[in-house]
Amino acid sequence: MPIVVDIDVMLAKRKMPVGVLAERIGITPANLAVLKNGRAKAVRFTTLASLCEVLDCQPGDLLRWEPEPNGTVAADDRTDGIGGVSQRDTVGRAGP
Template identity: 85%
Template sequence: MPVVVDIDVMLARRKMPVGELAQRVGITPANLAVLKNGRAKAVRFSTLEALCEVLQCQPGDLLRWEPDARGQSPSGTG
């Protein structure tokens, strides 16, 4: 998946357990696991905002884009 979720990195930097983050953000630990393991198909801006608020970070600290192994362009035409 070209969009990589780095929640684990921010959790480690903040020395915060996953359960505490889920509770403070207001999502279930299962939904947080889906997001942090890269299995989510989408994330609501309200959830992203809450993650950033709790972790005191920017959205770019949690999400980054990497080209996929097939070398396709972001539009899927290449």
């Protein structure tokens, strides 16, 4: 996937354990692992904002784009618009 997640880099810079970050942003450690390991299909802006607030960084410090070697996008990575990602594919805040 051409989007690379650098949460581990920021965690190391801040000397913060993953469990502490998950607790502070209000998501489960399992969902944070999905996001930081690059397996999430999407991330909510509220979650991204919380990550930036807790880690005192900008979104670009956590996410970066690297082109695929062959320059194509896999069919599974496309959506049919802003609302084209299902909720099961998102990583978000834990809620009631």
